[in-house]
Amino acid sequence: MSQTYDVIIIGGGIMGCSSAYQLAKRGLKVALFEKKSIGDSPSGKSSAIIRQHYSNELTASMAHYSLKTFRNFDEFVGGECGFNQTGFVVIVEAKDQAGLEANVTFQKSLGIQTELIGAEALKELMPGIDTGSLVAVAYEPESGYADPYLTVNAYAQAAQREGVIFYRDTEVTGIRLDGDKVKGIETADGKYESPIVINCAGAWGAGVARLAGIEVPINSCRVQVAFFRRPQDQAASHPVVADFVNATYFRSETGGITLVGLIDPGEANAIVNPDNFKEYMDDDFLLDAGERLVNRYPAMERSESTGGYASLYAITPDWHPIVDEVPAGSGFYICSGFSGHGFKLAPAISLMVADLTTGKSKPVFDPSLFSYGRFEANQLVRGRYEYSIVG
Numbered sequence: 001m002s003q004t005y006d007v008i009i010i011g012g013g014i015m016g017c018s019s020a021y022q023l024a025k026r027g028l029k030v031a032l033f034e035k036k037s038i039g040d041s042p043s044g045k046s047s048a049i050i051r052q053h054y055s056n057e058l059t060a061s062m063a064h065y066s067l068k069t070f071r072n073f074d075e076f077v078g079g080e081c082g083f084n085q086t087g088f089v090v091i092v093e094a095k096d097q098a099g100l101e102a103n104v105t106f107q108k109s110l111g112i113q114t115e116l117i118g119a120e121a122l123k124e125l126m127p128g129i130d131t132g133s134l135v136a137v138a139y140e141p142e143s144g145y146a147d148p149y150l151t152v153n154a155y156a157q158a159a160q161r162e163g164v165i166f167y168r169d170t171e172v173t174g175i176r177l178d179g180d181k182v183k184g185i186e187t188a189d190g191k192y193e194s195p196i197v198i199n200c201a202g203a204w205g206a207g208v209a210r211l212a213g214i215e216v217p218i219n220s221c222r223v224q225v226a227f228f229r230r231p232q233d234q235a236a237s238h239p240v241v242a243d244f245v246n247a248t249y250f251r252s253e254t255g256g257i258t259l260v261g262l263i264d265p266g267e268a269n270a271i272v273n274p275d276n277f278k279e280y281m282d283d284d285f286l287l288d289a290g291e292r293l294v295n296r297y298p299a300m301e302r303s304e305s306t307g308g309y310a311s312l313y314a315i316t317p318d319w320h321p322i323v324d325e326v327p328a329g330s331g332f333y334i335c336s337g338f339s340g341h342g343f344k345l346a347p348a349i350s351l352m353v354a355d356l357t358t359g360k361s362k363p364v365f366d367p368s369l370f371s372y373g374r375f376e377a378n379q380l381v382r383g384r385y386e387y388s389i390v391g
């Protein structure tokens with residue numbers, strides 16, 4: 001006889017694990033299927049930067065709420081997420097100055113601690129930084145970064161404590177339908193019943209949706225990060241920096257290392273098969289990322305490369321996710337397509353998913369901005385910057 005659950009979640013990245021936790025806390029019998037192991041996914045390889053600088057009220061509020069969770073993880077979820085409060089700075093050039101200032105003003109009205117700072121204040125925060133061509137900078141003292149692998153596994157353990165059943169190394173190979181309504185899933189080991197199935201498959205989200213006969217505009221894109229050991233006179237950790245001028249982000253990592261990635265809309269062009277792509281870093285990327293880093297942080301001319309890797313973004317046309325029931329009334333939900341900025345939003349997204357799937361009339365966070373229909377209606381989510389990853 002097949003097993004029956006109230007909710008089945010496909011995917012054990014941060015979205016699947018955090019949503020499973022929230023749903024089980026509401027008393028639902030939840031099963032989560034992960035084709036590999038927990039944290040062995042883009043979530044576990046995330047740069048895990050936790051900042052609140054967004055252009056939309058909803059996303060900024062979600063980031064604000066989520067930061068509170070990361071800062072008080074043991075109380076809100078249980079266990080460790082490895083949050084490091086290093087502060088976060090955004091550096092923009094002239095064309096983005098008005099957008100930055102407008103963002104800071106509205107973010108303050110949401111209770112976010114953020115301010116515009118000048119070159120001198122930035123130098124105090126990070127003495128090694130080059131402020132020569134500086135136009136405008138915003139600073140969030142409360143932000144920082146988490147440990148991605150630890151966070152995903154802490155959510156999984158919290159979900160397990162709430163009674164979630166985990167099927168690891170178990171790929172979902174089919175979605176069972178009764179007319180328009182979902183009735184369960186299939187794996188190589190058997191069939192499982194549920195009136196609600198949530199697709200949290202990230203970069204595999206389009207393939208999983210296709211199992212239910214649904215096309216979603218989610219592309220799996222290869223992205224890279226590089227690591228550099230700072231010279232001894234720069235051993236102290238530094239704030240997270242989003243540098244629009246050099247189209248990079250960088251943050252401290254343990255062991256006196258700085259992690260660097262790109263803020264580049266062009267990353268959406270590197271579409272790959274999520275089950276077969278080059279997971280090691282390109283030499284070209286190392287040189288490019290290193291050069292951009294040195295432009296902003298000249299002491300890194302004396303740094304030493306300590307490697308890097310490639311992983312996947314699940315990119316939609318506006319770099320925002322789909323969180324919706326598709327089609328309405330089917331019981332099949334999509335919670336995928338978080339591009340390069342989903343990690344920090346997971347605490348809020350998991351509440352959104354729990355509210356949506358349990359039919360709560362007044363959700364804490366309204367999911368309508370992330371509707372499936374927005375692409376066809378040409379109502380894409382827009383930020384104030386061309387760097388879609390910033391949101």
Ligand SMILES: Cc1cc2nc3c(=O)[nH]c(=O)nc-3n(C[C@H](O)[C@H](O)[C@H](O)COP(=O)(O)OP(=O)(O)OC[C@H]3O[C@@H](n4cnc5c(N)ncnc54)[C@H](O)[C@@H]3O)c2cc1C
Binds near residue numbers: 041
């Ligand atoms: C290099 C990098 C840096 C990033 N930096 C940041 C950052 O600084 N801040 C930030 O907020 N965000 C960042 N992001 C984005 C963020 O990490 C992602 O948006 C988020 O982790 C996506 O989580 P997810 O659970 O949706 O997907 P994933 O982590 O991809 O999880 C999906 C899971 O589904 C499983 N799966 C797929 N198909 C099936 C199937 N058929 N059956 C069973 N299981 C299946 C996969 O194995 C995978 O484990 C970064 C991402 C990357 C790659």
